[in-house]
Amino acid sequence: MSPQSPYGWWLPLNLSTLGPQLDRVFYIVHVFMLVLFVGWAIFFAYCLLRFRERGGRRAAYATDTRHLNTFLEIGVIAFEVVLIVFFSIPLWATAKYKTPSPQEAVEIEVVAEQFAWNIRYPGADGTFGRKDPGLMHSGNPIGLDRSDPAAQDDILTVNELFVPTGKPVLIHLTSKDVIHSFYLPVLRVKQDAIPGQKVAVWFQATDTGDFEIACAQLCGVAHYRMMGDLFIRTPEEFASWLKRKGAELKAAEKQKSAAKAADW
Amino acid sequence: MSDKEKHHVAQQHHHGPQGFIEKYVFSLDHKVIGLQYMITSLVFLLFGFSLIMLLRWQLAWPGRPMPLIGHLLKSSMPGGVMTPDFYLQLGAMHGTIMVFLGVVPLGVGAFGNYVLPLQIGAPDMAFPRMNMMSYWTFLVGGLVMLGSFLLPEGAANSGWTSYAPLSVQATAGQTLWLIGMVFLITSSLLGSINFIVTTIQMRAKGLSFFRLPVFVWAQFVTAVLLLLAFPPLEAAAVLQLMDRLAGTSFFLPTGLAAFGQPMAVSGGGQPLLWQHLFWFLAHPEVYVLVLPAIGIIGEIIANNTRKPLFGYRAMVGSMIFLGAMSFIVWAHHMFLTGMGPVMNAFFTTTTMIISIPSVVILTTYLISLWGGSIRFTTPMLFALAFLPMFGIGGLTGLPLGLPATDIHLHDTYYVIGHFHYVVAPGTIMALFAGIYYWFPKMFGRRMDDRLGKLHFWTSATFLNGVFFPMLLYGVAGVQRRLYDPTGYAHAVPVQPLNVIMTVSAYCLAVSQIPFIYNFFNSIWNGEKVSRNPWQATTLEWAAPSPPPHGNFDSPPRVYRGPYEYSVPGVKSDFVPQFSEDGGEPEEPRRKMASLA
Numbered sequence: 001m002s003p004q005s006p007y008g009w010w011l012p013l014n015l016s017t018l019g020p021q022l023d024r025v026f027y028i029v030h031v032f033m034l035v036l037f038v039g040w041a042i043f044f045a046y047c048l049l050r051f052r053e054r055g056g057r058r059a060a061y062a063t064d065t066r067h068l069n070t071f072l073e074i075g076v077i078a079f080e081v082v083l084i085v086f087f088s089i090p091l092w093a094t095a096k097y098k099t100p101s102p103q104e105a106v107e108i109e110v111v112a113e114q115f116a117w118n119i120r121y122p123g124a125d126g127t128f129g130r131k132d133p134g135l136m137h138s139g140n141p142i143g144l145d146r147s148d149p150a151a152q153d154d155i156l157t158v159n160e161l162f163v164p165t166g167k168p169v170l171i172h173l174t175s176k177d178v179i180h181s182f183y184l185p186v187l188r189v190k191q192d193a194i195p196g197q198k199v200a201v202w203f204q205a206t207d208t209g210d211f212e213i214a215c216a217q218l219c220g221v222a223h224y225r226m227m228g229d230l231f232i233r234t235p236e237e238f239a240s241w242l243k244r245k246g247a248e249l250k251a252a253e254k255q256k257s258a259a260k261a262a263d264w
Numbered sequence: 265m266s267d268k269e270k271h272h273v274a275q276q277h278h279h280g281p282q283g284f285i286e287k288y289v290f291s292l293d294h295k296v297i298g299l300q301y302m303i304t305s306l307v308f309l310l311f312g313f314s315l316i317m318l319l320r321w322q323l324a325w326p327g328r329p330m331p332l333i334g335h336l337l338k339s340s341m342p343g344g345v346m347t348p349d350f351y352l353q354l355g356a357m358h359g360t361i362m363v364f365l366g367v368v369p370l371g372v373g374a375f376g377n378y379v380l381p382l383q384i385g386a387p388d389m390a391f392p393r394m395n396m397m398s399y400w401t402f403l404v405g406g407l408v409m410l411g412s413f414l415l416p417e418g419a420a421n422s423g424w425t426s427y428a429p430l431s432v433q434a435t436a437g438q439t440l441w442l443i444g445m446v447f448l449i450t451s452s453l454l455g456s457i458n459f460i461v462t463t464i465q466m467r468a469k470g471l472s473f474f475r476l477p478v479f480v481w482a483q484f485v486t487a488v489l490l491l492l493a494f495p496p497l498e499a500a501a502v503l504q505l506m507d508r509l510a511g512t513s514f515f516l517p518t519g520l521a522a523f524g525q526p527m528a529v530s531g532g533g534q535p536l537l538w539q540h541l542f543w544f545l546a547h548p549e550v551y552v553l554v555l556p557a558i559g560i561i562g563e564i565i566a567n568n569t570r571k572p573l574f575g576y577r578a579m580v581g582s583m584i585f586l587g588a589m590s591f592i593v594w595a596h597h598m599f600l601t602g603m604g605p606v607m608n609a610f611f612t613t614t615t616m617i618i619s620i621p622s623v624v625i626l627t628t629y630l631i632s633l634w635g636g637s638i639r640f641t642t643p644m645l646f647a648l649a650f651l652p653m654f655g656i657g658g659l660t661g662l663p664l665g666l667p668a669t670d671i672h673l674h675d676t677y678y679v680i681g682h683f684h685y686v687v688a689p690g691t692i693m694a695l696f697a698g699i700y701y702w703f704p705k706m707f708g709r710r711m712d713d714r715l716g717k718l719h720f721w722t723s724a725t726f727l728n729g730v731f732f733p734m735l736l737y738g739v740a741g742v743q744r745r746l747y748d749p750t751g752y753a754h755a756v757p758v759q760p761l762n763v764i765m766t767v768s769a770y771c772l773a774v775s776q777i778p779f780i781y782n783f784f785n786s787i788w789n790g791e792k793v794s795r796n797p798w799q800a801t802t803l804e805w806a807a808p809s810p811p812p813h814g815n816f817d818s819p820p821r822v823y824r825g826p827y828e829y830s831v832p833g834v835k836s837d838f839v840p841q842f843s844e845d846g847g848e849p850e851e852p853r854r855k856m857a858s859l860a
Contacts, residue, residue: 025669029666051634053637076619087668113524133526134526181674185741191602192600196520196534212754218352218745220430224748
C-alpha cells in the first residue's frame with residue numbers, strides 16, 4: 001500500500017488513467033457553482049442591507065433590472081452547453097462505452113450476490129466456461145459447469161480482485177439476485193450490477209496498492225458489509241499470481257479425482 | 265356561474281353543518297380539510313424526523329447502545345443497539361413518510377386546500393365531497409404505512425425507492441408499503457382533479473389567469489403534475505404487489521437467485537422496468553414538493569418587499585415549463601444502470617435544460633428584492649432563507665446531472681445532501697414561512713414573533729449543520745444506506761462529519777419546541793388580528809379571519825393584478841385586488857414635489 005492513506009476529507013486517491021479527466025470536470029463544475037452562488041449571495045446580502053425598511057422611503061413600483069436576468073440566463077446556458085458537449089458526453093462515452101477489445105485487455109467476470117463479489121478469470125484458454133443456474137450451491141456460487149472443457153481452467157475467487165497496472169481491464173458485470181453497484185473508489189468506477197443483464201466496465205490502473213471494492217446500491221441487511229479487496233499489481237506480479245492460481249486449481253482437481261478413484 | 269348564483273351557493277354554505285362531527289371531523293369545508301391536512305402532516309413530519317434521529321445515532325456512534333430509547337425498543341434494538349434490519353426500516357420509512365405523508369400533504373393538501381379557494385375568491389372547492397374523501401384516503405394510507413412497524417418482521421426495508429428484485433423478496437412490510445402507496449396515490453389523484461377544476465371554474469369575476477397570485481399558479485401546475493405522474497406509479501405498485509403475492513415476474517428476470525439459492529420464479533421480467541416507472545413519478549414529484557414552496561415564497565416576498573413581484577410572467581412561464589420538462593428527465597436517476605449512450609445524452613440534455621427555469625425563478629425572486637422596502641417579519645425570514653438554500657440544492661444537482669461527474673457521486677451522501685437541500689432547508693423553510701404567514705387568516709390570531717425568530721435562527725443554523733457536512737461526506741465517496749459505514753476504509757477519516765450531522769439533527773429537533781408551543785399556544789392566546797394584518801393585496805385577505813363557512817361576506821370581484829404594492833400616486837402602499845377605486849390618491853403637495 002502507498003505510504004499515505006488513499007482516503008481523506010476530499011476525493012479519494014486517483015489511480016485511473018481516465019481519473020484526472022473525470023476529476024477535472026468535477027472541479028470545473030464546482031468552481032462554476034461556487035462563482036454562481038457567491039454572486040447570488042453578494043447580490044442577496046446587498047439587497048437586504050440597502051433595501052431594508054426605513055421610515056419615509058417607499059418601495060419602487062417598477063425597476064428596470066431585466067437585462068441582469070437575461071445576461072445571467074444566457075451565461076448559464078452557454079456554460080452548460082460547453083460542459084455537456086465538450087466535457088461530459090465525450091468523457092462519459094469514453095469511460096463507459098469505449099471498451100477495450102478482449103484481445104488487448106485482461107478479461108474478468110464479476111457476479112455480485114448477497115453479499116459477496118464472485119470474481120472469475122478465464123484461465124489459460126482465455127475463454128469463460130459455461131454456467132448453469134441449476135448447479136448453484138454454496139460451494140459453486142455462480143453455478144459453473146466444470147464438465148465444460150472451457151470451464152476447467154476458470155479461476156474463481158470471492159471478494160478478491162487482482163488486476164495489473166498498465167493494461168486495460170475489461171470486466172463483465174452482472175448479478176445473480178438483486179441489484180448491486182460495483183464501486184472502486186480509487187479507480188473512479190461505479191456501475192450497477194443488474195440480474196439478467198450483463199454490462200461491460202473497463203479501467204486502466206496507473207499504480208499498485210491494496211484498496212477496496214464497495215457496494216453502492218442497497219442490496220439487503222448486510223449491504224454495509226458487502227466489501228471486497230482490490231489488489232493492483234505490476235504485470236509481472238499479476239502474471240505469476242494467475243499462474244499460481246492455475247496450478248492450485250490443477251492440484252485441487254487432481255486431488256479430487258484421486259479421492260474419487262479411491263472411493264471407486 | 266353568474267354573480268347571483270355564486271352568491272346563492274355562498275349563502276347555502278353559510279348555513280353550514282352544526283354538529284361537532286360534521287363540522288370538525290367529516291367536514292366538507294375546504295378550510296377544515298386544509299387544517300386537518302396541516303395537523304396530520306405536521307405530526308407525520310415529526311414522526312419521520314424522529315425515525316431519522318434514531319438512525320443518526322447509529323451512524324455517529326456505530327454499535328454504541330442508545331440511552332433510554334434503546335431500552336424501550338427491545339426487539340428492534342437488542343441491548344440498545346439497533347439491528348441492521350431495523351436501520352433499513354428506519355431509512356426506508358423516513359423517506360416515504362417525509363415525502364408522501366409530510367411535505368406533499370402539507371404543501372398541497374394543507375396550503376392548497378386552505379389558501380387556493382380563498383385566493384381565487386371561491387366559496388369552497390369545486391367538489392367538497394371528493395375533497396373530504398381525499399383527506400380520509402390519505403389518512404388511511406398513512407396509518408397503513410405507520411402500522412407496518414407493528415408487523416412481527418417490521419416495516420418495509422428496501423429504501424423509499426423500493427427497487428426490485430430486493431423489494432420483491434423483502435418481508436411483509438413491503439406489502440403494506442405498496443398498499444399504503446395505492447391509498448396515498450388515490451388521495452393525491454382525487455385532490456389534484458379538484459384543484460384543477462376549482463382553479464379553472466371557480467375564479468372570482470375579473471380574476472383572469474394572469475391576475476392569479478403565483479401561489480395559485482404553483483398549485484395549478486402541481487395538480488397537473490400529480491394527475492399525470494402518479495398513475496404510472498400506482499400501476500407499478502400493483503405490478504410489484506402481484507410479483508410478491510401472485511407469483512408473477514414483471515420485475516424478475518429468468519434464472520434469479522435469492523440468498524445464494526435459485527428462486528422459484530418463472531422469470532422473463534426486467535428489474536429496470538420498476539426503476540423507470542418509479543422515477544417517472546418520482547422526478548415530477550420533486551417539483552410537486554418544490555412548486556408549492558415557490559408559490560408561498562412569491563406571496564411573502566411581494567408582501568414584505570412592498571413592491572410588485574419582478575417578472576411575474578417569466579415566473580409563471582418558468583413554472584409551466586418546469587412542470588412540462590419534469591416528465592422527460594427521470595432517467596438521470598439511472599445513469600449507472602447501463603443505459604445506452606443515446607439515452608444518456610438525451611437525459612443529460614433535458615436535465616440541463618430543466619435547470620434553466622429554476623435559475624430564472626431564483627433570480628427573479630432575488631431581483632424582486634431590488635428597490636423594495638424589506639420588512640423582516642418571521643414569514644419573510646423563512647422565505648428569504650429559502651433562496652440560498654434552494655440555490656445550494658439546485659446547484660449541487662448539476663454535478664449529479666452530468667454523467668461524467670455522476671460516476672463518482674452517484675449513490676453517495678452527496679446525493680442525499682443535494683436533495684435534502686432542496687426539500688428540507690429549502691421546501692420545509694418555505695412551508696414554515698407559509699404557516700407563519702397564513703396563521704392569522706386561519707385562526708384570527710398572530711403567532712408570537714419572538715418565538716418565531718428564535719425558531720428561525722436555530723432551525724436555519726442546524727439545518728445547515730446537518731446537510732452541509734453530507735456533501736463533503738459524499739465527495740469522500742461514502743455510499744448511502746450503510747448500517748455501519750466505518751467498515752470501509754474511505755469512510756473512516758470522515759467519520760467525525762457523522763457526529764457533527766447527528767448532533768446538529770438533535771439540536772434541530774430541540775429548535776422545533778418553540779414552534780410547536782407557539783403554534784398551539786397562539787391558536788387560543790395569540791394576539792387578535794384584523795382581516796388583513798400583513799396589509800396584503802390578494803383575495804384571501806378580503807375574508808374575515810378566520811373565514812366562516814362560505815368564506816366571503818359577498819362574492820368578491822377583482823379589479824387588478826395580484827401585487828399592486830407602492831403604486832405611484834396612491835397614498836397607501838398597497839392596493840388590494842378587490843379594491844374598486846384603486847386607493848386614495850396621494851396628497852397633492854407631495855405630488856407637485858415629485859413632478860418638480
